[in-house]
Amino acid sequence: MIDTTVFQDKKAVYYTLGCKLNFSETSSIGKMLKDVGVRTVRKGEKADICVINTCSVTEIADKKCRQAIHRLTKQHPGAFVVVTGCYAQLKPEQVSNIEGVDLVLGAEQKGELINYLGSLEKHEHGEAITTATKDIRSFAPSCSRGDRTRYFLKVQDGCDYFCSYCTIPFARGRSRNGKIEDLVAQARQAAAEGGKEIVLTGVNIGDFGKTTGETFFDLVKALDQVEGIERFRISSIEPNLLTDEIIEYVAHSRAFMPHFHIPLQSGCDEVLKLMRRRYDIALFASKIRKIKELMPDAFIGVDVIVGTRGETPEYFEKAYEFIRGLDVTQLHVFSYSERPGTQALKIDYVVPAEEKHQRSQRLLALSDEKTKAFYARHIGQEAKVLMEKSKAGMPMHGFTENYIRVELEHDDSLDNHLVQVRMGEFNEDSTALKGELV
Template identity: 55%
Template structure:
């Protein structure tokens, strides 16, 4: 056992890269360290320990991780540096070779961070603990806290899909989740911290309950009864797992918001096959049409990857036209990046980097057009906004049920409150709505 008294009154700073799931897990690690006596400070402050929870979804993500880590080491060379997360799991030796890093922890090991830190002081050598995540069957619950308004609740981890371009199963292991009962308890715990809205997160959340007699549908039905939470949002859910019953349930729910994020990755069936995805464009189109038939005002975000191996100009044009004709709100565009140990590396037809960037730019422009059109559709309507605490140039922001970013002059009485508003007009940046209060 570690004598935790050595950590008392020491300062720790955290930095999280990547997805919402990472943010929820960083909060859990932070809570463990604060219980041991650490005090939390921002990354810009001088800390005794720095913890970096990394992402490795693209090569650019790896580079960003290295840059931020090196900058922190340069600013405070005497600090104890811990690097964990997907980058640390996939490339532990690469991380260990960053001069100044003291401890490298894999995806599973980060939850026992204190057991690996010893006294948390610099040593001559870098220690690496990154086990075989594929053998891990344990689910570690977590949720983000700090922002009282919105909370990311981890409901599932890992993935069994092994798409040809993706390293997530290698970084996070096989699909696993907690029980419905325990997940509901986590939601109530988040509510006690002040959260009004919970975003359900995971790697493949529609796979919740795999290997048990429980399902994701069972989970959302149970969460819908949690009166302490005003709003729930479903984060990314695979189209083949987004069933009619889920869509119809959200449509009549008072707590689940009309907001979906559905990964497409390509609008060309040939490329979907090369990617080893579990659906085709026809099924995806049906999912979007079903959502819109039940909730005409629903926000639909879509993931798409461009420039993958084997994607010809014609294939890209097929994807572009498919997306252009879909009634969706926003694209989350990824420019393909070769990842080690993926089956995609065997696919012929490498797309030049400059072509990948051109295609990505076109999709970003299409996304902006669709998002702007969605916002304009709602000008003049009345709705509700959950306002957040951050202030920028005298204004505060929040989100409507269907995820329209809204802003109003700052009023501390509105922080973490749901207020009825009228959507007046788009702001200067065209991606937020200026609102006015509706008096009772």
């Protein structure tokens, strides 16, 4: 049994780096601590506990994690500092040696963080508790809102793909998932709390079912029946796992939105082979065509990595032309980062940093062009928008079913409400359309 008296009247601060899944898990950690009497710090207060949930997708991510740890230990002197997440799993000794860190928890321990806090006594040297990647087996459930309107439901964790550039399978372990009946129960609870929209998150969610003998399509159909939840979004799904039956179901479903996020990574088959991806550009293009055929107004976001080892100038030009011809809405562009222990390091051709930057800028400009064209097509149209909380005096914003960001004049009574809006011109920085209530 945990002695919960040690947590009474304690204050905690939480800092998250990386993906939506990390934010969801941090929120669950916060709820876990709240349940034993720990409250979140208010502005200007000093925390007794600092929880830092880290990312390690790039070398820059590692650096940001270290900076965050240094910053929080200075802001909250004397606090018990816990570091978890991907960077903690991959480099526990390095993290435990950072001044001020008391406890480093790996992927297997994150969901049971409270069991490792002890009496919250500061240590001279950080203690690292991790599990070898091959032994990471547990699935820590998470359905959380944090300070957002949307809920994030973790349906899957880990990855079995081992792409040549990626450390995620080493940081999060093998693919595993929750049971559909448990996930449906979590969605019902979110609805009971007033939630209207849920984003499905995971590392490789299309691979759902490895541990329960179910399928992602089964999950989609079950969640679509949850009363009270008016919108579901699929955060990211591999193109080879986005089946035609899923696309067809979403096109006619009650609550799944015409919004897809599909990692491409490269628009060149030769580079996809070097990356050890499980599809070619022909398959990717066929998925985009299928979506647009059934949902012409669907929002499609695409991940692209530039400057990976082996991406010659000729290969990049092939990729650029392929992406330019895709009917997609937005590109999420990442510059390739060398990760220790990955197979990509065996590829000879290295792209210079300046060349990576130039390629990245070209793709970002192309993304901007595609997103603005998509938004412009909807000016003058009406749509349902789920409004989100905003700071006093600031315009409120929300998203249409197909993920167009719309701004309205501030009105607290609209928070977490679906409203009918007519979309007008772009706002000042062209990141949203101005809207008016109909």
